[in-house]
Amino acid sequence: MGIMDLFKKKSSGNVAKDRLKLVLVSDRANCSSEMMEMMKRDIIEVISRYMDIDAEALDVKITETESDSNNGMVPALVANIPIRDMKHRPDPR
Template sequence: MSFFSFLLGEKKKTASVAKERLQIILAHERSGRSNAEPDYLPALQRDLIEVISRYIQINPDDIKVQLDREDNLEVLEVKIELPEPR
């Protein structure tokens, strides 16, 4: 770390900020729920479609968001099918 980055701070990359926000959302949702199906998954899927569409043309059906639970483990699975490059 350089002296200037220490004093001025470094800007975080967009991906790392998004990842941190997603972790906070998931932690918050887990703490307040039992085994009910989370209601944030459709909104998360819409947000992903919106963000990805800014950069490439994508079919909304090519993005799947799913939450799997086993014992005390929750796995958020996001499948995104990107179009072939031309």
């Protein structure tokens, strides 16, 4: 994959395929959309104590990753959290 591949627009078929994979992985992990939203809120709450983040751009999803212990694929929680700035003093609870 070259650097220019990062800027190519995905076809609608590939986007749909990626979404279907996410749905299937979420189902295997027994994680409903309500549970994902609750986790996102909790992640935002905790991380916001230590840094200023762009909560609107936060992306949390369940994907699959290779397991070290059983040589198979396992669900993994992946979060992309844009950081605006670090806080010098954490906010108290």
